[in-house]
Amino acid sequence: MAEGSRRPRGFLLCSALLYITILKSEVKAESGGCAFGGSEGLVSHQKLSVCSGTWQGHIKKANNICAIGWSVCSHEDANLLKSISWEDAMTIDGCFAFNAAQDGGGCRPCETNLEQDDLGAVGRACPHQNQGQTSCIGSGRIDASCCVDTYFRRSCSFRPGITGVLCCKKPEQQPEIETVLPPEMKILSGFNLTLTCHASGLPEPNLRWFRDGKIIHKKDTRLVLDKGALTLSRVEEQDTGAYSCVADNLSGFDRKDTFITVVKNVPEEEMGCHDNSIEGLHQVPGIVACHGAWKGHVKHGKVLCAQGWSVCNHNDQKYLGLISWQDANSMNGCYAYNAANILEDVGSVQERITKTTWVELVDIVRNEDRTSHRV
Numbered sequence: 599m600a601e602g603s604r605r606p607r608g609f610l611l612c613s614a615l616l617y618i619t620i621l622k623s624e625v626k627a628e629s630g631g632c633a634f635g636g637s638e639g640l641v642s643h644q645k646l647s648v649c650s651g652t653w654q655g656h657i658k659k660a661n662n663i664c665a666i667g668w669s670v671c672s673h674e675d676a677n678l679l680k681s682i683s684w685e686d687a688m689t690i691d692g693c694f695a696f697n698a699a700q701d702g703g704g705c706r707p708c709e710t711n712l713e714q715d716d717l718g719a720v721g722r723a724c725p726h727q728n729q730g731q732t733s734c735i736g737s738g739r740i741d742a743s744c745c746v747d748t749y750f751r752r753s754c755s756f757r758p759g760i761t762g763v764l765c766c767k768k769p770e771q772q773p774e775i776e777t778v779l780p781p782e783m784k785i786l787s788g789f790n791l792t793l794t795c796h797a798s799g800l801p802e803p804n805l806r807w808f809r810d811g812k813i814i815h816k817k818d819t820r821l822v823l824d825k826g827a828l829t830l831s832r833v834e835e836q837d838t839g840a841y842s843c844v845a846d847n848l849s850g851f852d853r854k855d856t857f858i859t860v861v862k863n864v865p866e867e868e869m870g871c872h873d874n875s876i877e878g879l880h881q882v883p884g885i886v887a888c889h890g891a892w893k894g895h896v897k898h899g900k901v902l903c904a905q906g907w908s909v910c911n912h913n914d915q916k917y918l919g920l921i922s923w924q925d926a927n928s929m930n931g932c933y934a935y936n937a938a939n940i941l942e943d944v945g946s947v948q949e950r951i952t953k954t955t956w957v958e959l960v961d962i963v964r965n966e967d968r969t970s971h972r973v
Contacts, residue, residue, distance in 0.1 A: 630647045630665065631645075631646070631647025631649065631664055631665050631668040631765040631766070631767060632647050632648075632649035632650075632663065632664065632665055632668075632765065633649070633651075633662060633663055633664060633665050635665070637649065638650060638690070638691075638692075638694075638762075639689065639690035639691070639694075639720075639721075640682065640686060640690070640720075643678075643681060643682070643686075644767075645678055645766060645767040646671070646678055646681075646682070646764065646765070646766060646767075647664070647665075647668065647764075647765045647767075648690055648692075648694050648720070648721075648762070648764060648765075649663045649664060649694070649762045649763055649764075649765050650663075650692070650694075650761055650762035651663035651762045651763065652756050652760075652762075653756050653763075654755075654756065655755060656708075656754050656755060657670060657695055657696075657697045657708065657717065657754050657755065657756070657763065658670065658672075658697050658754075660756075660763050663762060663763050663765070664763070664765035665765070666801060666848070667767065667768055667770070667801045667847075667848050668765045668766065668767050668768060669765065669766060669768055670696060670697050670763045670764070670765060670766070671696035671697065671698070671763075671764045671765065671766040672696065672697035672698055672707070672766075673697070673698040673699075673705050673706055673707055673708075673734065675696075675766040676705055676734060678766050679696070679698075679705070679734040679735050679736075680734070680735065680736045681736060682720060682735040682736050683735075683736050683737055684729055684735075684736070684737040684738035686720075686736075687720040687721065687722075687735055687738065687740055688721075688722045689722075690720055690721040690722065691721065691722070691723065691761075692721045692723050692761030692762065693719050693720075693721040693723045693724035693725070693742050693759060693760050693761050694719055694720050694721050694742075694760075694761055694762045694763055694764045695717050695718065695719040695742040695760050695762075695763055695764065696718050696719065696720075696734070696763065696764040696766075697754070698717075698718040698734050699714040699715055699716050699717065699718065699754075700716050700718045700733040700734055700739055700741060701713055701714055701715070701716045703731050703732040703733060703739065704732075704733075705718070705733060705734035708753070708754040709753070709754065710751075710753045710754070711753075715743075715747045715753035715754065716741045716743070716744045716745065716747075717741060717742045717743045717744075717747070717753070717754055718733060718734050718735075718740070718741060718742070719740050719741060719742035719760070719764070720735065720740055720764055721740070721761065723759070723761065724740045724741065724742055724759075725741070725742070725743075725744070725759060726739075726740065726741035726742075726743075726744045727739070727740050727741075728740075742757075742759070742760050743757060743760075768800060768801060769800055770800055770801075770847075770848065770849040771798070771799050771800040771849060772799060772847075772849040772850040772851075772852070773797050773798070773799035773803035773845035773846060773847055773849070773850065773851055773852045774797060774798050774799060774845075774852050775795060775796070775797045775843060775845050775852045775853070775854045776796050776797060776798060777794055777795050777796050777797075777843070777854060778854075778919065778920065779793070779795075779843070779854045779855065779856040780856055780882075780883050780920060781855075781856060781857065782856065782857045782858075782859065783856055783857070783858050783859070783882075783883065784858075784859045784860075784861050785833055785858060785859070785860055785861070786833075786860075786861060786862070786863075787833060787834060787835060787860050787861065787862050788832055788833070789832075789833060790829065790830065790831045790832065790833070791828075791829070791830045791833050791837070791858065792827060792828070792829045792830075792922055792925055793807070793827070793828045793829075793841060793843070793856070793922075794826060794827045794828075794922040794923070795807070795826040795827070795828075795843035795845070795854065796826055797826070797843075797845035797852065799845065799847050799849065799852075800847070800849070801847050801848060802847070803845035803846055803847045803851075803852075804845065804846050804847065805825075805826040805843065805844070805845050806843070806844050806846075807823065807828045807841065807842070807843055807844075808841070808842040808843075808844060809839050809840070809841050809842075810839045810840055811840075814828065818830075820832055826843070827922070828841070828843075833860050834860060835860045835861075835862070836860075837858065837860050838858060838859050838860045839857070839858060840855060840856075840857050840858075841855070841856055841857070841858055842854065842855045842856075843855075869886075869904055870885070870886035870888065870903060870904050870907045871886060871888035871889075871902060871903065871904055872888070872901065872902055872903060872904050873888075879921065879925060882917070882920050882921055882925065883917070883920065884916075884917045885910065885917045885918075885920070885921070886907075887933045888902045888903065888933075889902075889931070890902040895936075896909060896934050896935070896936045897909055897911075897936050899934070899936075909935060909936050910935035910936065910937070911935065911936040911937055912936070912937040912938075914935075918935070918937075
């Protein structure tokens with residue numbers, strides 16, 4: 599095996615421990631569900647925390663009182679709330695509200711109407727207590743406010759006498775990076791490079807980029823980091839290296855890697871335009887953008903492509919799916935391909951892999967209302 603083909607794999611194996619070490623040092627699990635740590639009650643309930651604090655507006659805006667990965671309990675957390683007994687609730691000093699209305703002994707969203715504005719709570723200092731009624735909690739009913747709050751325009755809101763909120767731990771899901779990065783990419787020196795990274799997970803994952811095992815910071819003036827997208831302008835040969843996107847949250851992390859090689863010239867076999875020009879997208883495997891005009895249907899734009907290349911069509915999703923929104927908007931002009939954009943799957947990729955080319959559509963005005971992007 600050639601040395602060049604071993605290099606990316608060696609990096610990935612050797613750097614795995616470094617990623618884990620960095621993430622462990624930065625992700626700290628809270629000892630409780632309050633923003634400042636701990637809990638002021640219900641300590642035997644691992645997924646419930648009693649937290650002091652104030653807020654403005656509807657109680658759903660009080661999530662900043664809770665720690666990362668936690669939020670103000672609501673009617674949707676009925677299973678957790680039902681685990682609170684009357685005795686548990688009455689051992690708490692103060693009055694701590696949660697985002698639910700208990701009018702009529704129910705457990706519904708707290709809203710601005712007279713039938714859903716009795717703000718639920720726990721704590722022996724709450725003004726409205728009835729051990730014999732039903733509510734969101736396991737037994738009895740406790741309200742932080744009651745009866746006609748909507749009439750006075752203060753429903754579901756903070757008021758004197760409320761000590762804080764009851765926080766519930768959010769469901770957790772380990773991060774999963776949804777973006778597909780090619781194992782290797784080549785880019786011409788002097789061009790701009792954009793790498794995108796999208797991930798799912800609960801809580802929402804942090805996204806960070808690494809190069810050769812070291813976290814990338816915004817120190818380089820050529821560098822832009824924006825919501826998971828890494829853009830490096832006017833790349834140089836020294837920018838060659840292994841680039842990794844890491845998504846992490848309290849549940850774990852995921853990582854995707856690609857090896858970027860900055861070259862001075864594009865190899866002849868990778869020249870996709872008939873005149874050997876380069877308009878853009880050369881960094882995306884199997885695709886280049888070519889300038890020119892043609893007559894008739896866009897499929898006749900093949901005259902702009904080099905031998906062995908053709909105009910991209912709906913069967914080339916394997917290639918088109920590698921083009922990010924940033925890539926598509928990094929080129930001057932408008933480059934067409936042989937497919938109709940519709941809000942559904944445009945078809946499966948053929949097993950036959952063909953080299954494909956974007957061609958420029960001349961004399962067309964870009965319609966912003968019809969522009970869409972891949973998320």
